[in-house]
Amino acid sequence: MNKLWILLLLISPTQTLFGQTQNRLTLEQAKMIALSNHPQILAAQDDAAVTQQLVIASRAPYFPVVEGDVTGSQSNSSQARIGAGALSASRLFNRFGQGFIFSQLVTDSGRTKNLVAGSRFQAEASAQTAQATRYDVLLELNRVYFGALHAQGVVRVANETVAARQLLLDQVTTLANNNLKSQLDVSFAEVSLSEAKLLLLRAEDDVQSSRADLTRVLGMDQPANYQLVEEPLPSGPPDTPDSLVVEAMNNRPEVASLRLQSNAAARYAEAEKDLTRPSVSLVGAVGFLPYINSTSVPNEYEGVAMNLAIPVFNGHLFSARREAARYRSDAADKRLRDAQLRITRDVRVAWASARNAFQRIDVTAQFLRQASLALDLAQGRYNLGLASIVELTQAQLNATQAEIENLSAKYDYQSQNAALQYSTGSLR
Numbered sequence: 492m493n494k495l496w497i498l499l500l501l502i503s504p505t506q507t508l509f510g511q512t513q514n515r516l517t518l519e520q521a522k523m524i525a526l527s528n529h530p531q532i533l534a535a536q537d538d539a540a541v542t543q544q545l546v547i548a549s550r551a552p553y554f555p556v557v558e559g560d561v562t563g564s565q566s567n568s569s570q571a572r573i574g575a576g577a578l579s580a581s582r583l584f585n586r587f588g589q590g591f592i593f594s595q596l597v598t599d600s601g602r603t604k605n606l607v608a609g610s611r612f613q614a615e616a617s618a619q620t621a622q623a624t625r626y627d628v629l630l631e632l633n634r635v636y637f638g639a640l641h642a643q644g645v646v647r648v649a650n651e652t653v654a655a656r657q658l659l660l661d662q663v664t665t666l667a668n669n670n671l672k673s674q675l676d677v678s679f680a681e682v683s684l685s686e687a688k689l690l691l692l693r694a695e696d697d698v699q700s701s702r703a704d705l706t707r708v709l710g711m712d713q714p715a716n717y718q719l720v721e722e723p724l725p726s727g728p729p730d731t732p733d734s735l736v737v738e739a740m741n742n743r744p745e746v747a748s749l750r751l752q753s754n755a756a757a758r759y760a761e762a763e764k765d766l767t768r769p770s771v772s773l774v775g776a777v778g779f780l781p782y783i784n785s786t787s788v789p790n791e792y793e794g795v796a797m798n799l800a801i802p803v804f805n806g807h808l809f810s811a812r813r814e815a816a817r818y819r820s821d822a823a824d825k826r827l828r829d830a831q832l833r834i835t836r837d838v839r840v841a842w843a844s845a846r847n848a849f850q851r852i853d854v855t856a857q858f859l860r861q862a863s864l865a866l867d868l869a870q871g872r873y874n875l876g877l878a879s880i881v882e883l884t885q886a887q888l889n890a891t892q893a894e895i896e897n898l899s900a901k902y903d904y905q906s907q908n909a910a911l912q913y914s915t916g917s918l919r
Contacts, residue, residue, distance in 0.1 A: 514716070514717055516719055517719075517722075518632075518719075524711075526625065526628070529708070531627070532710075538620070539621045541617075542613050546607065546614050549610040550603075552603045553596070554595075555593050555594065558591065559589075560589070560778070561588075564583075567583075571583045589778050589781070590777055590779065591776070593776075594772060596770070598771050599771075600768030601765050602766065605759070605762035609759045612758065613755045616747075616755065619747040620745075623748065626916070626918055629919075630910065630913040631708050633905070635701065635705050638902070639702070639705055642697040642701045644898040646695060649687065649691035649695075652690060653688055653690075655687075655887065656687045657684055659684075659883070663680045664677055676879075679880040683884040683887060683888075724904070725908050728849065732839045732843075735914070736838050738917065739837075742915060742916025749830050753823040756819050760819070763816040764813050766812065767809050767813075769802075772798050773795070773797055776793065777792070777793040779791045779792070834914070841907070842911060844911075849908075855897040858896060859896070859897045862894075865886050865890070866886040868886075870883060
């Protein structure tokens with residue numbers, strides 16, 4: 492949270508909207524806040540930290556295990572013997588002793604080595620998954636940010652439309668009062684003004700929704716009122732998506748994560764094969780018996796042993812584990828292949844959408860110029876009595892629609908460009 496407050500201090504206050512104090516917020520500032528505060532990113536980082544600890548756990552057999560013991564026992568008679576149960580020394584006697592037992596794996600024919608390698612691959616895969624989560628949040632942030640800019644732009648257009656149509660209604664009402672226009676013209680002007688007010692109400696509602704979305708994607712508990720800063724329009728996408736597909740295969744964290752998981756599954760399969768091989772371990776014990784009263788038993792003891800364990804038969808347990816690990820490894824390879832095909836498709840679709848959105852900018856700009864010219868001509872013809880109020884209100888409607896379409900094309904391309912960057916793994 493300290494980082495968040497520092498970032499908030501960097502945001503400078505600006506004008507007000509709907510009577511509320513606002514702070515300027517750039518896209519880069521929003522990214523910094525989201526990356527340091529979003530719970531999904533923080534949870535993914537914790538998950539990655541867990542897998543790092545699992546690497547340490549998988550290395551534990553490389554180190555000796557030392558255990559301290561304090562043991563006391565009492566028998567009913569010095570001549571008593573254990574008569575049933577596991578094979579062991581059957582003699583019972585009173586004793587109290589203290590000591591240490593240690594064990595050290597010498598070799599398990601490479602099983603631990605493969606387990607450590609697999610856990611490292613899993614840790615790296617988890618780090619890539621955290622990066623993928625970071626990209627998911629950034630993509631959502633771009634979508635919400637440009638959606639909020641679009642909503643603010645529509646509010647501006649709606650306010651201008653209400654003002655223009657209110658002016659027209661006032662003019663037509665004055666002319667009608669002087670018997671220069673009919674009440675039908677006044678009715679059409681009132682309907683046109685009501686449509687503009689409805690547009691403004693819907694736009695203001697969209698602004699409030701976009702603020703809620705922005706608050707959520709920033710990972711903040713309380714809603715904040717921001718004046719979002721316009722971002723420069725990026726250049727158009729390349730002519731073909733082929734280079735983008737190659738870039739995605741190299742950069743997408745999902746591909747890297749699945750590739751690492753496949754490697755981890757392969758090493759685990761090797762480790763399961765090693766179960767059927769011998770393992771060698773060293774064990775030892777050292778301690779003393781302070782209260783023993785026997786001339787035949789010394790007060791101190793120490794011993795060491797080397798043990799060779801050779802698996803012979805265990806009900807096909809090891810073979811079943813080996814086959815299960817092999818199937819998991821094959822499944823991981825297939826999931827990687829499926830992800831590569833899916834991402835290739837996503838890149839091509841994102842490229843087509845971004846290209847279409849980029850082309851719409853010029854088309855809607857031309858639409859806006861033509862609609863504005865048509866509105867000027869209709870206004871002039873109406874003032875001269877050469878056109879009806881229907882022609883003028885239709886021209887106003889077309890101009891408003893053209894301006895909204897032009898806004899939508901601009902911000903839609905910025906969102907689609909962010910989606911294209913996300914699909915290639917280059918979203919920052």
